[in-house]
Amino acid sequence: xxxxxxxxxxxxxxxxxxxxxxxxxxxxxxxxxxxxxxxxxxxxxxxxxxxxxxxxxxxxxxxxxxxxxxxxxxxxxxxxxxxxxxxxxxxxxxxxxxxxxxxxxxxxxxxxxxxxxxxxxxxxxxxxxxxxxxxxxxxxxxxxxxxxxxxxxxxxxxxxxxxxxxxxxxxxxxxxxxxxxxxxxxxxxxxxxxxxxxxxxxxxxxxxxxxxxxxxxxxxxxxxxxxxxxxxxxxxxxxxxxxxxxxxxxxxxxxxxxxxxxxxxxxxxxxxxxxxxxxxxxxxxxxxxxxxxxxxxxxxxxxxxxxxxxxxxxxxxxxxxxxxxxxxxxxxxxxxxxxxxxxxxxxxxxxxxxxxxxxxxxxxxxxxxxxxxxxxxxxxxxxxxxxxxxxxxxxxxxxxxxxx
Amino acid sequence: xxxxxxxxxxxxxxxxxxxxxxxxxxxxxxxxxxxxxxxxxxxxxxxxxxxxxxxxxxxxxxxxxxxxxxxxxxxxxxxxxxxxxxxxxxxxxxxxxxxxxxxxxxxxxxxxxxxxxxxxxxxxxxxxxxxxxxxxxxxxxxxxxxxxxxxxxxxxxxxxxxxxxxxxxxxxxxxxxxxxxxxxxxxxxxxxx
Numbered sequence: 174x175x176x177x178x179x180x181x182x183x184x185x186x187x188x189x190x191x192x193x194x195x196x197x198x199x200x201x202x203x204x205x206x207x208x209x210x211x212x213x214x215x216x217x218x219x220x221x222x223x224x225x226x227x228x229x230x231x232x233x234x235x236x237x238x239x240x241x242x243x244x245x246x247x248x249x250x251x252x253x254x255x256x257x258x259x260x261x262x263x264x265x266x267x268x269x270x271x272x273x274x275x276x277x278x279x280x281x282x283x284x285x286x287x288x289x290x291x292x293x294x295x296x297x298x299x300x301x302x303x304x305x306x307x308x309x310x311x312x313x314x315x316x317x318x319x320x321x322x323x324x325x326x327x328x329x330x331x332x333x334x335x336x337x338x339x340x341x342x343x344x345x346x347x348x349x350x351x352x353x354x355x356x357x358x359x360x361x362x363x364x365x366x367x368x369x370x371x372x373x374x375x376x377x378x379x380x381x382x383x384x385x386x387x388x389x390x391x392x393x394x395x396x397x398x399x400x401x402x403x404x405x406x407x408x409x410x411x412x413x414x415x416x417x418x419x420x421x422x423x424x425x426x427x428x429x430x431x432x433x434x435x436x437x438x439x440x441x442x443x444x445x446x447x448x449x450x451x452x453x454x455x456x457x458x459x460x461x462x463x464x465x466x467x468x469x470x471x472x473x474x475x476x477x478x479x480x481x482x483x484x485x486x487x488x489x490x491x492x493x494x495x496x497x498x499x500x501x502x503x504x505x506x507x508x509x510x511x512x513x514x515x516x517x518x519x520x521x522x523x524x525x526x527x528x529x530x531x532x533x534x535x536x537x538x539x540x541x542x543x544x545x546x547x548x549x550x551x552x553x554x555x556x557x558x559x560x561x562x563x564x565x566x567x568x569x570x571x572x573x574x575x576x577x
Numbered sequence: 578x579x580x581x582x583x584x585x586x587x588x589x590x591x592x593x594x595x596x597x598x599x600x601x602x603x604x605x606x607x608x609x610x611x612x613x614x615x616x617x618x619x620x621x622x623x624x625x626x627x628x629x630x631x632x633x634x635x636x637x638x639x640x641x642x643x644x645x646x647x648x649x650x651x652x653x654x655x656x657x658x659x660x661x662x663x664x665x666x667x668x669x670x671x672x673x674x675x676x677x678x679x680x681x682x683x684x685x686x687x688x689x690x691x692x693x694x695x696x697x698x699x700x701x702x703x704x705x706x707x708x709x710x711x712x713x714x715x716x717x718x719x720x721x722x723x724x725x726x727x728x729x730x731x732x733x734x735x736x737x738x739x740x741x742x743x744x745x746x747x748x749x750x751x752x753x754x755x756x757x758x759x760x761x762x763x764x765x766x767x768x769x770x
Contacts, residue, residue, distance in 0.1 A: 216635035220654075220673070224664050246639070246654045309636055310643070337640035339633040351612065 174204065176402050180389075181210045181218045181230040184341055184436045186359040186446045187258045187387050188231055189426055190468055194413035196429050202412075203405040211434060214339050215309045216246070222390060223249040229406070231257055232390040235311040235484045238504050242494060245311060252396045253388035253481075254512035255407050256474045257414075260384050261446055261466035262314045262377035263362040264321075266303075266354030267347070268454075271372040273298050278373070278453040279460050285379045285556040289325035292374065296332055299353070304334045306343050306355030314356045316487040317380045324557050328576040329491075347371060358386070359446035359466070360438050366455055367442060373453040378464050381533070383471070383553035385480045388508075396512065407516035414469035423447040464551065471551045472525055472543075476508035479529040479563040486566050490573065501566060523548035532561040578680075579604040580688065581623040583614065583638065589699045593627065596695040600687070610634035619647040625685065626652065626675040627692050630668060642675065650678045655689060657682055663689070670696040715753040722756030725763050 178200075182188040188209075194200045195207040210227055212218040215236060222230040223240065224247075237253050239245040266274075273295035274288060275281040281288050296303055307315040319329040329335060338346055343355045347370045354371060355361070365371040377384050389410065396403055416422055427444035430436045436443060445451055446466050450459035467473045485504035489496040494504075510528040517524065526542040533555040540549050555561075561569055580602055584590035590607045597605050606621055608614050610632060618626070619641065628635060642652045655674040657663050663686070667674070670693040676685050719741065726737035745755045 213631065213633035214635040216639050217630050217673075220630070220668065224668055226665075226668050247656050310640060337637050339636050342633050349612075 175201075175206045176204060176405070177206045177208065178229065178402070178406065179208045179210055179227040181212050181221045181227040182435075183212055183215065183218060183231065183339070184438075185231075185361075185387075186430060186436065186443050187261045187466065188435060189417045189430060189447070190257050190410055190414045191231060192429055192435050193417050193426060194409045197413065197416060199409040199413040199416070200406070203409040205402075205405055205409060209435075213341055215312075219245065220247075222251070222392065223247050225392070225395075228395065229389055229391050231387050233309055233312045234385050234388045234481070235313060235316060235488065236309060237388055237390040238481065238484055238488070238507050239311040239493075241507050242500065242504060244488075244494060250393040251390045251507060252393040252509050252512070253390045253476055253507055254396070254403065254509040254516070255389040255410060256385065256476055257387040257389055257410075257468070259386055259467045259473050260376075260378040260464060261358050261386055262317070262356055262384075263359070263373050263451070264305075264318060264354065264356040264375045265362045265365050265371035266305075266374045267370065268372055270295060270299055270303065270353055271374060274374060278457070282373070282376055282379055282451075282453065282460060282462070285321060285375050286324060288375055289321050289327075292322070293325040293327050293332075296327065301353075302332070302334050303353045304336050304351070306338050306346060306352040306357070307335050308340050308343075308357050309337060310335075310493070311488075313384060313386055313484070314358070314377065316484065316491075317377055317384060318356045319491055320487065321375060321380050321556070323573065323576045326574070326576055331577060344368060344370065360436065360442040363442045363445050363452065364438060366452055369455045373451060376451060376462060376465065378462060378466075379556060381553070381555050382464065383467070383551060385484065388476065396509070400515070403512065404516035407513065408520060411469065411474060411517060411520065411522060414474060417447075417468040418470055420448065467551075472523055472548055475513055475525055476510050477525075477528065477530060477532075478505045478508050478510060479532050479561070481505045481508040482529075482563040482566065483532050483561050486561065486569060489566070490570055496566070496570075505563075521546060529563050532563070533558075534560045578602060578624045578684065578688075579606070579621065580625045580627065581605075581618060581621055582607045583610050583618070583626060583628040583632065583634070585609050585611075585632065586629075586699075588702070589629070589696070592699045592702075593692060593695045596691050597688070600691055602688070610637070615641040619645055622648060623652075624677050624680055625655075625688055627688075628673050628675070629696075630671040630673045635673065638675070648677075652677050655682075655685055657686065666693050670700070672696050718753050718760065719756045722759045725759060729763075 200207045218230050221227045237251045241251050274291045322329045340357045340361045343361045344365050346352045347365050427440040430443050431440040449462040449465035451462050452459045482505045488494045523546040524544040535553045538549050582590050594605050652675045655676040672692045674689050723737040726732050745752045
């Protein structure tokens with residue numbers, strides 16, 4: 174018997190695993206019929222999930238946490254047992270603004286710390302306080318942008334203007350001069366570069382080598398009441414994710430995503446993020462960033478509790494939530510490695526032995542303890558070399574230089 | 578009660594505004610979600626904000642509701658938890674409503690119910706328009722196919738149509754699909770009409 178599931182998504186390249194699960198038969202093989210509900214704002218995606226119009230949603234990891242903590246409209250307990258991807262963002266700025274940055278674009282991307290300092294200088298040269306588009310206050314990209322700016326002494330709340338707008342409006346807002354740049358999931362940065370409006374300034378993968386991005390979020394109660402369906406969905410998604418990571422499939426995947434029902438942007442633009450061939454300046458050769466966006470390798474979908482707690486630490490850092498042990502525990506518990514383990518127990522995916530780890534401590538590919546097969550974690554450094562110990566959040570936060 | 582409708586579609590906003598005025602609300606403003614709409618909205622200090630759920634600008638609006646210093650009272654999404662069907666009806670109709678803190682829910686409910694009815698009425702008008710548009714373009718395609726047949730086979734208009742119809746029936750297809758296939762074939766063969 175086929176189970177019908179509705180899943181909300183936004184037109185972004187990192188909806189890839191959901192689209193592949195539906196279009197390439199992975200969901201069907203698990204007896205699931207997926208209806209993917211295209212949504213143009215995170216607020217509406219959130220409402221569809223919270224009020225039960227969809228069973229699950231492709232969600233910004235920090236937003237899932239914010240909804241659970243009652244920070245984003247109607248509070249609701251959400252649960253994220255599966256990460257749809259890591260990495261996949263980039264910061265682009267108007268070409269005139271980028272003139273004050275390192276002109277050698279390869280060097281610019283390789284040295285985020287140097288670029289952050291150049292950026293801080295460029296702020297003073299710009300005709301106004303730079304207006305930078307972010308897709309949501311509770312997005313990983315906004316948190317990474319804040320982290321990156323603050324490393325060069327820039328106060329993201331005072332020295333620049335962060336303007337919230339959905340990914341699909343970013344390019345038009347650049348064209349209209351309403352914003353001077355933006356950080357968003359692909360393909361929107363590439364679309365602005367291609368249109369000659371902007372240059373890439375930084376890519377998410379160079380800010381945090383394995384930066385958390387979208388999760389698959391459920392209402393916690395529904396997740397608990399439907400274990401068998403959840404397990405089938407996770408198995409289908411993992412197979413779809415393996416397919417998405419295979420370079421041989423990138424062309425076909427880009428063509429699928431280009432469909433008006435999904436991302437509705439040219440396949441060639443979408444393929445840049447999938448293959449890691451990033452064009453920094455319109456008309457120039459692409460620069461290879463093979464880890465630009467990951468779907469399955471290195472146990473990417475595994476929801477490490479420590480990653481949830483890193484997000485929480487940043488919400489505390491920017492005074493979006495007041496820190497106490499109970500809140501930290503609730504935030505961490507949004508990620509559900511227990512469900513991931515249950516659903517994929519019979520699969521041959523390497524399963525991490527632990528649910529928490531130090532974040533930002535791996536320099537070179539590292540083999541780690543796993544229940545099955547070899548699990549190798551890729552380098553996961555933050556560009557400033559800091560290491561996040563989820564057991565010591567306060568110490569970690571005290572280590573940052575105050576920017577105000 | 579000051580009601581602001583944020584909407585890009587002139588027609589939908591008008592349909593909603595008319596309904597609200599008929600129901601006796603008279604402090605109504607329409608703001609399209611473009612440019613500095615957030616600043617305009619702040620100056621208006623609304624009690625209720627109505628917005629299309631499908632509008633991509635909802636995130637921008639919600640951010641303003643969080644950070645605004647100009648608004649005296651916090652504004653939150655209207656959710657009447659005592660009534661699940663109301664929430665469902667609002668989401669189905671594509672209505673989202675934000676309401677200032679302290680406004681009694683009995684005062685907001687009729688506004689929301691009216692918005693739901695009017696949004697549904699608008700959706701119906703829209704789908705009828707779409708149907709009419711499709712019918713029009715179907716007719717153009719059939720007309721072109723007819724004229725190809727009339728030219729190539731020296732048929733009368735009536736006979737050309739009868740031929741299209743009988744081919745469609747024989748193939749179990751719609752007339753417009755047969756007509757489209759004929760046009761494509763004719764184009765490929767370089768046939769002039």
